[in-house]
Amino acid sequence: MGAAPARGDVLALYRSLLRMAREFTDYNIREYAKRRTVDAFRQNSILSNPTEAASVFVDESSCPPNLIRVRRIRVR
Numbered sequence: 001m002g003a004a005p006a007r008g009d010v011l012a013l014y015r016s017l018l019r020m021a022r023e024f025t026d027y028n029i030r031e032y033a034k035r036r037t038v039d040a041f042r043q044n045s046i047l048s049n050p051t052e053a054a055s056v057f058v059d060e061s062s063c064p065p066n067l068i069r070v071r072r073i074r075v076r
Contacts, residue, residue: 004050014041 014037021033047053 004053010041 017037018034021030021037024030024033044053
């Protein structure tokens with residue numbers, strides 16, 4: 001896997017996900033996406049092992065399945 005992602009990359013992903021959440025017109029889906037994003041980043045903020053951090057950052061399977069489902073709904 002390699003080195004942990006740079007702090008700027010992680011913040012860019014965080015901002016991007018929150019920006020994506022703002023685009024939902026349905027209040028419930030918008031708030032759910034924001035809440036899941038914040039919760040997931042808080043949960044993974046304690047990772048100190050660079051290998052684990054890199055795998056969480058890169059691997060889409062570590063993304064909450066519900067957030068992926070919401071993202072697919074938005075794309076349609």
